[in-house]
Amino acid sequence: MKLLQLYNQSVGDKATMLFFALLSATIVVVLYIRRSATSTSGRPSLPPGLPRRSFGFLKTDLGMPAWKALSILHEKHGPVTSMYRGRKLIISLGTLKAATDLLEKRGNIYSSRPRNIMGCIHILPALFWNTHARVSFRSELMSGGMRGVNMPYGTKWRNWRTLMHAGLGIQATGGHELMQSLESKILLNDLLNEQDPAAYVTHIRRTLASISMTMAYGRRVEYFGDPIALRFILSATGIVLNDVYLVYFNWLPSSQPGKFLVESRFLQWFRRVPEAHRKIDTKVYMELLSEAKQKLANGETETVILRKALDKQTEYGLSDVELAFGLSAPFAAGVSTSSTSLEIFILAMLHHPHIMRKAQKDIDSVVGPLRLPEFEDLDSLPYITAIVKETLRWRPLFPLGIPHDSLADDVYEGFFIPAGSSVVWNAYLISRDEKLFPAPDEFRPERYLGSAKEGSPSDSEELDPSFVFGFGRRICPGMHIARNSLFIIITRLLWAFDIIPSKDSDGNAVLPPIALEDFVEALAIRPRPFSYIFRPRKDDQGHSLITQECKRAREELQMHG
């Protein structure tokens, strides 16, 4: 018996050893074959950067924000660099020229999006480094692939994009100005009456939420706690509600390994939560859609996107649910982006009071005390337009853009870019390009004005940080709406208030940090919550003007549905 046990044990040990020897040999052979298959002999090499790790599915923790890590790689390797995230090749473009050359001029190749089954598009940069993606565009499991921003290049995306252009494009922007103006009048009044500075931000978000919701569904967000709007904000922007999301965001990449995990049958337990969320999202969007349809039929609203979507529904073969998801885009993509930009503007004013005073002087001389600034003042207020541009450039909201996936093999500047690479543009580095923006760390609106326009690409071209809105076929369709919202809100805020720092218990002014490293890091950065005060700068007459304008705005919005 003992002999038999010893025999079994030794055979077992041998079998185990044999098994491991065979396994190791197989791994070596597979790695060798893969390496040879991807060898660069006979064709250009991949852009230099961080090579693939053998166990690439493990998290690549760079120990610093991704925009910084990739900027260091660019310093070493030039305008095109690469790194792997798992098996996914990430190509980073570090100059405006490289980004324009590929993402714009070769838009037929570089206009798709990475496949993203579980997490969110924000996860892509979030994967490089240890961070929670707090605001996200949901993806396949959570949206059934119905969110346009995540859609791969193709007919479905093009159809969705047509709707976006109809409702948000440059021709449509004029149609939204009245509503943007009325909402921002209400914002001024809300801020004037707000006693708690910590609540300012909720008024700003309400305003932007209402603007987006009205554009898509013809429905206002009257107060921040509006349940359907709140649900929508959480759902469409993916603001993290609970730890379950954090778990997904932390370990389920949009790269290939995550894809395999999600697709593996016995590991699908985690589908339940996102699918449950999708059900709730669908319910909210469908309710909003049917309410909007009703209003449209009764002539109570006129939303261009919805009308166009209904006109095209049959031609595009869109189900009601697809249509409802499609319409959620302005909200999903437009609220947190615009409100974070306003927070960045406020930070800039706290740190550069002389710029605020200069802007106020301009506004006072053009507008005076007896009326509010209007869109018609835009041409007379170039300094404010310059402040809007500088806000967008100074702290680019998407320091690495939103990844475009490539659809075909390509060669650029002698480097091979295989199909299926994720291409990001390093908006942070572009915003720091000394040739375009001398003294780039300074917040300096003057750089866009008069003889100071030393960074303009040419005499005929105006210096504009439009790269913050992306490139080519996927460029942000809401960019004009965003610029308009920023212009009217910033002008009115500066007309009505001084933006000043809060004080600590000893009465010293507290200036919040402004370094990008201090911001919350995700695909879109945002400042950590900070405090400040809107100090009214108008007399009683000015205050009653704000109150009256707000009352009229509410009535008018009521009339327009």
Ligand code: HEM
């Ligand atoms: C300061 C504000 C904003 C910034 C910085 C911004 C930036 C961006 C960027 C970088 C992209 C990706 C572009 C690309 O892949 O090349 C994008 C896409 C998008 N943006 Fe914006 N955005 C802003 C506001 C808005 C607003 C207000 C709306 C709608 C009302 C909007 C709607 C969209 C949509 C629908 C997409 C997806 C486009 C696609 O994938 O085809 N954005 N935005």
